[in-house]
Amino acid sequence: MPTDASEIYRRYLSAVMLHGHAGARAVDLGATDLYALNILDLTGPLTPGELGARTGLTTGPTTRLVDRLEKAGYVRRAADPADRRKVIVEPVGRPGGLDRALDPARRRIAALLGGYTPEQLTVLFDYFTRAAEAYRESAEELQDGPGKSA
């Protein structure tokens, strides 16, 4: 590991976050909207109450958040298959604007990955898979922590 490993890693994480925010901003998605989309991406459909608890919003702001995301085509409200009286919020994909905003980074990362050997790519994708799990678990602990549930 390089001696400045933690500095390299910290700058890498900052760059990933910065790019995500800049992409969202370019298509007029607020930072909390982006947070909500990332939650739905990783956990799948949630009730509005669950989504509000995760994002830290009360009922009114959560309703407006879901309205905004639904209108822009990122989510839809549907009846919960397990209980038709309940509404769930489902992610439905990435409309063109956000895709276009994120495309230059995607092309750069694809070109970068294309320069590695198959063995090296196996290492990288092993890391992506395991790190995603580590971050997801850590995020859930933070979201469920004391005083943070709704």
Add this chain to the structure above:
Amino acid sequence: MPTDASEIYRRYLSAVMLHGHAGARAVDLGATDLYALNILDLTGPLTPGELGARTGLTTGPTTRLVDRLEKAGYVRRAADPADRRKVIVEPVGRPGGLDRALDPARRRIAALLGGYTPEQLTVLFDYFTRAAEAYRESAEELQDGPGKSA
């Protein structure tokens, strides 16, 4: 590359973003505050005007953002060494609360990285270094894009 490579990668990025947001929220940092810290982390000191332009905030909200971050110990206002009449906003580190919030993920990632061979770590850190540059460049393009400068 695995056949579901882009899906693995997308989930990985979502998990990184989700964790960053959950960590910020756990210490009552807003999503825009976190965005501003990531910008300062990567670009170094900026004038309040530059920071406002990057985050998309007007003068009043930018002043309040810098006040909030300064009070919480993340940044300080200083005289620009190049022009003492100008104020710049400098990042000054990570106060204890945010560090503690991010610590469980750091420990998980350190344990994960500890399981790779030196050769594999060289590949991973090569990727982190180059990907950081790719995301930073892409974010700058988005921030400087048409209609997005202040």
